[in-house]
Amino acid sequence: MNNEVSGYIVRYGSTRSIGEFSWKGSPALTRNAAVIIKSERGQEWGEVLSPATEQVRSFMNKTGSAGRIIRPVTDDDYRQRDKSRHEERNEFLGCQELVDEHKLQMQLVDVEHIFGGERVIFYYLAEKRVDFRELVKSLARKYRSRIEMRQIGVRDEAKLLADYGDCGKPVCCGTHLTEMPPVSMKMAKLQKTSLDPNKLSGRCGRLKCCLRYEYDTYKSYKKDLPPVGSTVVTKEGEAKVMNQEILSECVQVIYQDSRKTIVHRKDILEVIKKKKTEPPTSE
Numbered sequence: 515m516n517n518e519v520s521g522y523i524v525r526y527g528s529t530r531s532i533g534e535f536s537w538k539g540s541p542a543l544t545r546n547a548a549v550i551i552k553s554e555r556g557q558e559w560g561e562v563l564s565p566a567t568e569q570v571r572s573f574m575n576k577t578g579s580a581g582r583i584i585r586p587v588t589d590d591d592y593r594q595r596d597k598s599r600h601e602e603r604n605e606f607l608g609c610q611e612l613v614d615e616h617k618l619q620m621q622l623v624d625v626e627h628i629f630g631g632e633r634v635i636f637y638y639l640a641e642k643r644v645d646f647r648e649l650v651k652s653l654a655r656k657y658r659s660r661i662e663m664r665q666i667g668v669r670d671e672a673k674l675l676a677d678y679g680d681c682g683k684p685v686c687c688g689t690h691l692t693e694m695p696p697v698s699m700k701m702a703k704l705q706k707t708s709l710d711p712n713k714l715s716g717r718c719g720r721l722k723c724c725l726r727y728e729y730d731t732y733k734s735y736k737k738d739l740p741p742v743g744s745t746v747v748t749k750e751g752e753a754k755v756m757n758q759e760i761l762s763e764c765v766q767v768i769y770q771d772s773r774k775t776i777v778h779r780k781d782i783l784e785v786i787k788k789k790k791t792e793p794p795t796s797e
Contacts, residue, residue: 520536520537520538520542520565520566521534521535521536521537521565521566521579522534522535522537522543522562522563522564522565522566522583523535523562523563523564523565523566523570523574524549524551524560524561524562524563524580524583525560525561525563526551526553526558526559526560526561527553527555527558527626528624528626528635528637528674529670529673529674530673530688530689530692531692532563532574532692533553533576533579533580533581534566534571534574534576534578534579534580535549535551535553535560535579535580535581535582535583536579536581536582536583537582537583538582543562543583543586544562545562545563545564546561546562547561547562547586548560548561548562548586548587548591549561549562549583549584549585549586549587550583550584550585550586550587550591550629551581551582551583551584552581552582552583552584553580553581554580554581555628555632555633555635556628556629556630556631556632556633557584557628557629557630557632558628558629558630559587559591559595559629560583574692591629594629595629598627598629598631599627601627602625602626602627605625605627605634605636605657606622606624606625608653608656608657609622609625609636609649609653610622612649612652612653612656613649616646616648616649616652618644618645618646618649619640619641619642619644620638620639620640620644620646621638621639621640622636622637622638623637623638623639623666623671623674623675624636624637624674624675625637631659632659632660633659633660633661633662634653634657634659634660634661634662635662635663635664636653636661636662636663636664637664637665637666637670637671637674638663638664638665638666639665639666639667639668639671640665644665646663649663650663668718668719668720669687669694669718669720671718672685672687672688672716672717672718673685673687673688673694676688676716676717676718679716679717679722680716680722681724685716685717686723686724687718687723691723694723695723695726697720697721697722697723697725697726698721699714699721701721701725701726701729702714702721702725704729704732704733704736704760705725705728705729705732705760706760707725728761731761732760732761735760735761735763736758736760738763738779739758739760739763739765739779740755740765740782740785741755741758742755742756742757742758743755744785744787745785745786745787746765746767746777746782746783746784746785746786747782747783747784747785747786748767748777748781748782748783749781749783750769751769751770752769752770752786753767753768753769753770753777754767754768755767756768756774759776762778763778763779763780764776764777764778764779765777765779765782
């Protein structure tokens with residue numbers, strides 16, 4: 515038996531939490547291997563993402579172990595997981611009945627039955643604070659397990675329930691995103707995407723997370739381009755900047771003889787007049 519302790523990055527839980535877990539034994543675990551872990555919540559089903567190298571730890575901005583890997587999954591574990599999923603359906607319906615019975619202003623979203631049976635977690639949406647103490651007592655008596663109620667937002671709801679985005683790929687919040695950063699309409703405007711809310715909204719109804727992915731690049735490139743309305747000098751003479759093509763690092767210019775062309779940033783010899791603040795014009 516190999517007693518060497520190694521660490522692996524594991525994704526686990528309904529909310530796709532990611533943490534470092536120690537593994538004492540052999541063989542070495544491979545990417546996508548299904549494992550049973552011990553976290554602060556109990557025994558859980560997990561998926562190995564990678565070895566816990568220093569480089570990976572720096573990307574995660576997390577330190578310390580979240581628990582340990584108990585074993586690779588067995589056939590019995592698969593049967594237990596199927597049983598837990600069946601129990602989750604019954605627990606969801608049972609909780610919904612009790613929510614209605616207690617007349618609570620909350621929307622039940624999902625339920626997570628921890629693999630080891632240590633607790634059952636109910637996820638819900640609510641506009642106001644909900645007093646669910648009596649609900650928890652009723653659920654504990656009904657399912658004879660520790661009950662946890664967790665209030666979530668609409669973006670978390672998509673993380674739990676959504677499958678594919680408009681791009682045809684699995685939603686980012688359900689795959690690689692561990693945090694959901696703020697996204698603003700300013701990012702969409704800078705990238706010159708459609709400003710139609712229906713096209714910009716993700717499965718959660720909020721602005722798509724992917725609008726942030728290239729925002730910093732656009733912002734950086736834009737700083738090096740002369741602003742629209744400014745006068746520049748190229749080898750062909752003076753011209754006025756009409757538009758910016760940010761990712762290609764080019765601007766559309768018009769010369770004094772009305773010729774229009776595209777000029778790369780490197781071909782601009784001088785910016786002789788900056789644009790003054792003007793009210794926006796419609797195109």
